[in-house]
Amino acid sequence: MKTLTYIKKENLNTFLEKLNKNYDVFLPVQNKADGTINFESLDIVNDNNVINLKEKTRKSPKSLFFPPSENLFEFEYKKDIKKPDIMEIKLLESEKMISDETNSRKKVIFGIKPCDTMAVKCLDLVFGEGEKKDPYYIMKRKNTILISIGCSNVFPDCFCTSVGGNPFYFDYSDLGLIDMGQNLVIFKLSERDDLRKLLDECNEFFEEREINSDEEIEIKKIISESEKKCSSNWESVNAEDIALDMERKFSEEEMWKNITRKCISCAACTYVCPTCVCFNIGDEQTGMKGERYKCWDFCTNYYYTLEASGHNPREKIYQRYRNKINCKYNYFYKRNKNLYCVGCGRCIDVCPVGMDIREIVKHVRSLQK
Amino acid sequence: MQQENSVEKKLKERIRDVFDDLELVIGYCQSKIPLKVNPLFIQRKEEIDDLIFDNLCINNLATYSYFLSNELKGKIGIVLKPCDTRSITQLISEELLNKDRVKSIVVGCAGILDYKKIVKEIGGLKIISADIKDEHIRIDTIDENFTLEAKNFYADKCYTCNIYDNPPYYDEFIENDSKLNIEPRKEYEDLDEFEKLSLEEINSFWDLQFSNCIRCYACRNICPLEVCRDKCIAQLDVPHWQSQKINSAEGKFFQLIRAFHLAGRCTECGECERVCPANIQLLKLMKKINKDVLKLFNYRPGFNLDEKPPLLTFKNVEKNIKEEELI
Amino acid sequence: MEVIKNHLLPKIATIKKIIRETPNIISLQVALDDIEAMRNFIFEPGQVAQISVFGFGESTFVINSTPSNKDYLQFSVMKSGVNTTAIHNLSEGEKVGIRAPLGNWFPYKDMEGKNILFIGGGIGLAPLRPLIFHILENKEKYMKLTLLYAAKSPDDFCFKYDIDEWEKSKDIQLIQTIDNACYGWDKEVGLCPNVLEKMYPSSQNTIAVICGPPIMIKYTLEVLKKLDFEDDNIYTTLERRMKCGIGKCGRCNIGEKFVCVDGPVFSLRELSNISETFI
Numbered sequence A: 001m002k003t004l005t006y007i008k009k010e011n012l013n014t015f016l017e018k019l020n021k022n023y024d025v026f027l028p029v030q031n032k033a034d035g036t037i038n039f040e041s042l043d044i045v046n047d048n049n050v051i052n053l054k055e056k057t058r059k060s061p062k063s064l065f066f067p068p069s070e071n072l073f074e075f076e077y078k079k080d081i082k083k084p085d086i087m088e089i090k091l092l093e094s095e096k097m098i099s100d101e102t103n104s105r106k107k108v109i110f111g112i113k114p115c116d117t118m119a120v121k122c123l124d125l126v127f128g129e130g131e132k133k134d135p136y137y138i139m140k141r142k143n144t145i146l147i148s149i150g151c152s153n154v155f156p157d158c159f160c161t162s163v164g165g166n167p168f169y170f171d172y173s174d175l176g177l178i179d180m181g182q183n184l185v186i187f188k189l190s191e192r193d194d195l196r197k198l199l200d201e202c203n204e205f206f207e208e209r210e211i212n213s214d215e216e217i218e219i220k221k222i223i224s225e226s227e228k229k230c231s232s233n234w235e236s237v238n239a240e241d242i243a244l245d246m247e248r249k250f251s252e253e254e255m256w257k258n259i260t261r262k263c264i265s266c267a268a269c270t271y272v273c274p275t276c277v278c279f280n281i282g283d284e285q286t287g288m289k290g291e292r293y294k295c296w297d298f299c300t301n302y303y304y305t306l307e308a309s310g311h312n313p314r315e316k317i318y319q320r321y322r323n324k325i326n327c328k329y330n331y332f333y334k335r336n337k338n339l340y341c342v343g344c345g346r347c348i349d350v351c352p353v354g355m356d357i358r359e360i361v362k363h364v365r366s367l368q369k
Numbered sequence B: 001m002q003q004e005n006s007v008e009k010k011l012k013e014r015i016r017d018v019f020d021d022l023e024l025v026i027g028y029c030q031s032k033i034p035l036k037v038n039p040l041f042i043q044r045k046e047e048i049d050d051l052i053f054d055n056l057c058i059n060n061l062a063t064y065s066y067f068l069s070n071e072l073k074g075k076i077g078i079v080l081k082p083c084d085t086r087s088i089t090q091l092i093s094e095e096l097l098n099k100d101r102v103k104s105i106v107v108g109c110a111g112i113l114d115y116k117k118i119v120k121e122i123g124g125l126k127i128i129s130a131d132i133k134d135e136h137i138r139i140d141t142i143d144e145n146f147t148l149e150a151k152n153f154y155a156d157k158c159y160t161c162n163i164y165d166n167p168p169y170y171d172e173f174i175e176n177d178s179k180l181n182i183e184p185r186k187e188y189e190d191l192d193e194f195e196k197l198s199l200e201e202i203n204s205f206w207d208l209q210f211s212n213c214i215r216c217y218a219c220r221n222i223c224p225l226e227v228c229r230d231k232c233i234a235q236l237d238v239p240h241w242q243s244q245k246i247n248s249a250e251g252k253f254f255q256l257i258r259a260f261h262l263a264g265r266c267t268e269c270g271e272c273e274r275v276c277p278a279n280i281q282l283l284k285l286m287k288k289i290n291k292d293v294l295k296l297f298n299y300r301p302g303f304n305l306d307e308k309p310p311l312l313t314f315k316n317v318e319k320n321i322k323e324e325e326l327i
Numbered sequence C: 001m002e003v004i005k006n007h008l009l010p011k012i013a014t015i016k017k018i019i020r021e022t023p024n025i026i027s028l029q030v031a032l033d034d035i036e037a038m039r040n041f042i043f044e045p046g047q048v049a050q051i052s053v054f055g056f057g058e059s060t061f062v063i064n065s066t067p068s069n070k071d072y073l074q075f076s077v078m079k080s081g082v083n084t085t086a087i088h089n090l091s092e093g094e095k096v097g098i099r100a101p102l103g104n105w106f107p108y109k110d111m112e113g114k115n116i117l118f119i120g121g122g123i124g125l126a127p128l129r130p131l132i133f134h135i136l137e138n139k140e141k142y143m144k145l146t147l148l149y150a151a152k153s154p155d156d157f158c159f160k161y162d163i164d165e166w167e168k169s170k171d172i173q174l175i176q177t178i179d180n181a182c183y184g185w186d187k188e189v190g191l192c193p194n195v196l197e198k199m200y201p202s203s204q205n206t207i208a209v210i211c212g213p214p215i216m217i218k219y220t221l222e223v224l225k226k227l228d229f230e231d232d233n234i235y236t237t238l239e240r241r242m243k244c245g246i247g248k249c250g251r252c253n254i255g256e257k258f259v260c261v262d263g264p265v266f267s268l269r270e271l272s273n274i275s276e277t278f279i
């Protein structure tokens, strides 16, 4: 007989509060004024907003590891009186900034959806793998524990099952929970030491008992129903095939022009996407001091590839949007065997002109060639 | 699938009649997302069948006029609501658009529903399905159902609209049997409260608003009048005006530039506010400036093909600006 | 705790010497301030560096000194935008930031035992320079070396000091051409592809390496194809706008390849497998 470890939902708030004593807890918080939900610190929860674990957040949680902008280092020019026309420069070690991050408290992201954890894997593959890694990302990432709740609710724009996930996919969550009405039941537990520690610290909230056969059936039912609903939102795509198809249709300029006509090349879809990783680097200086920062950027904008000579390899919207789609469904698959769309549907939700990534892919694939 | 309404039928017929002279027609079609519609680009006659026109057609398709007329050689047909024609008029008056390159196919309007207002009313819940019948909007979310009275959820501009039946500019006009039927409001009445605030309060209001800006530029790119999207000083390297950082200071700076570049040009279509993923009240800023422009220069953008916007021109003496009092 | 090297943090270096190459190109010789690091600095011909002028930004340049030189690194900079202008305004003794070496390099090992045809246009000689030096230093391993160097006008040739030397050298055959005839010019006249066609080099056991502006690469490739050069035997370097230089920021992609890590050196074989046009 297997056992069931769970936390009573009525105790959830006290559990989170306890957690917040030792960790920085981030979770989906809904703004009461306009209804938008975003990942926020538990500290800001007050009368104007409310925790909402059911619905999807507008923006993805990626900003917790990959902030919209962040300083890489600071610099300072110094004049040497003996050599007046020569400026000395001093860099404020970014290592210091990075280690500040390490010494800070651990973060817990509570209520992150399974698709978003797949997206975190995508970020890991870019920033945390390879010969040259990005320490700014890694420090934040290593410090974060992901606690997921599987999706008993599936929305019309969800399609994780089509791109290799499912509403209860916990491979990239440190702790995976299933909502069973009264209780949140632990379904998956990772081996991370810091997670063990966290559970030990809060063990008064977790209850354990033997699982009965009804419950086993119910868990299966919850999972299969969500899966069924989600897969009815879009056909299942085979990553290999789709990458090949994208490749084959790449040069169909007319088709690309037609399907991207309505796109206005903004960043709405990119900035809410949990897997978009592009960033820009820039310098700002006031007086003798300044900083170098990195900040989000988006491949659908004209300036992205504009070169100093005035030459722009992706001058037209359709070329840029084609790059975006290929990046997600082709290029990254080729580079690291991972689709860079996890089916969260956020881009569909925010697009001002109703570009639906599923339709686009479907259209590309349906073109006979 | 909704029933074809009478105006839709007339619209399709009219477009079929004029289609051969046009390279492309922009209109509306169904969206998979409840309570939304999509822009439709018609290149083949049979695609006219996909056209729709109803009270969800909120997008201002004039947005595409500038860029498409530069890209294509032929004439473009655009389906517009009477209020959308203001944007076309404004573009023509500023010589950004050649009158002969677009055919404005204007449809009489019975008001359009504002998606954001509806979503706000139901507490931000995701809409699973919805339908509209007899002035009622029925909405299903995951575990709640709502029935809303449509009359409260029209776009703000509808409540002050007096051109729904007589567009100030058109090449083709298709009359709509259903007419706008809502309690009208006074123009700029929604600014009254705002104008009572102190300078500090105003400042902190905007600081809070713009602290949410993620610089996605959706507001800039959707605006029919911001033809500058690929030459925008907010993104240029040379000259270097603005940092690319995403934070409240930069968001505010960007929006102030936007506001000034649209002062007395903005046709108050509300697209910028509609598309903002951060729900920033952009239209409030635009309206406030336009209201001041109206007072100072007696100019309302988008109504006159021959008159230049006051801030794009220079007069030695301005009737309503008493310079001696300013010193 | 594991220390992750911060590849986004530049090292400070001092400009030792500035050489004016053409009206809008200068070469900088810079040495890392950290003497130990300078001595141990290893790079391969074709690799690039990100050079910063703090407050202005960072841009990509080929390291064009020879890899065997341990005293300084040389870069040639054409004035074209914000940062390149800032570099042009620096004087000897001033500081820059360097992140290097980045990217891949010319597969000079695979070129051993073969004839090599170098084709450079304008500042495009910069990436070829370290390769030519390296190969000349190991001359015995290679067969016939030819350099076709094209520029708009006689003033636009970079590295005149090298040219003088190569002209005298028996190890490499040098052909120079300018776009339009001008007074006092007694060498070739004509666009690079045309001159190449006239030269009619044999593709037998020969590797061609082309660097230059996109338009020149485009037409020269056509001629090389006509001359029966195989895709495997043609190498070129590509440019894309770059930021991170370490395959993270996504900006420099051509199809699935990142110029900053998979390039800048590509064989035409690799490029013909990418759907996106590279020129």
Ligand SMILES: Cc1cc2nc3c(=O)[nH]c(=O)nc-3n(C[C@H](O)[C@H](O)[C@H](O)COP(=O)(O)OP(=O)(O)OC[C@H]3O[C@@H](n4cnc5c(N)ncnc54)[C@H](O)[C@@H]3O)c2cc1C
Binding pocket: A306, A307, A308, A309, B237, B238, C048, C057, C058, C059, C060, C061, C062, C063, C076, C077, C078, C079, C080, C081, C082, C083, C084, C085, C123, C126, C127, C238, C239, C240, C241, C242, C243, C259, C264
């Ligand atoms: C692999 C590689 C090798 C290069 N080698 C040389 C060289 O040896 N000598 C030389 O003079 N130039 C070289 N270039 C081109 C040089 O990098 C650009 O001219 C330079 O970045 C322009 O910077 P800017 O700040 O003056 O231009 P701005 O127009 O102010 O550009 C702003 C930013 O855009 C980026 N950028 C703009 N144009 C380019 C471009 N063509 N390539 C890469 N990034 C760009 C830079 O990050 C720059 O900081 C090389 C480019 C690449 C990609």
Ligand code: SF4
Binding pocket: A262, A263, A264, A265, A266, A267, A268, A269, A270, A300, A350, A351, A352, A353, A354, A355
């Ligand atoms: S797809 Fe939509 S959200 Fe994305 S760039 Fe285009 S218009 Fe903007």
Ligand code: SF4
Binding pocket: A269, A272, A273, A274, A275, A276, A328, A340, A341, A342, A343, A344, A345, A346, A347, A348, A357
């Ligand atoms: S592309 Fe769209 S659906 Fe896919 S992960 Fe990004 S936001 Fe989600």
Ligand code: SF4
Binding pocket: B219, B222, B223, B224, B225, B226, B262, B265, B266, B267, B268, B269, B270, B271, B272, B273, B283, B286
């Ligand atoms: S600023 Fe906003 S309301 Fe005004 S014309 Fe542009 S999109 Fe419409």
Ligand code: SF4
Binding pocket: B212, B213, B214, B215, B216, B217, B218, B219, B220, B251, B272, B275, B276, B277, B278, B279, B280, B282
């Ligand atoms: S649409 Fe909203 S978030 Fe995007 S740039 Fe405009 S104000 Fe900022």
Ligand code: FES
Binding pocket: C241, C242, C243, C244, C245, C246, C247, C248, C249, C250, C251, C252, C253, C258, C259, C260, C261
């Ligand atoms: S420069 Fe950032 S990925 Fe190549």
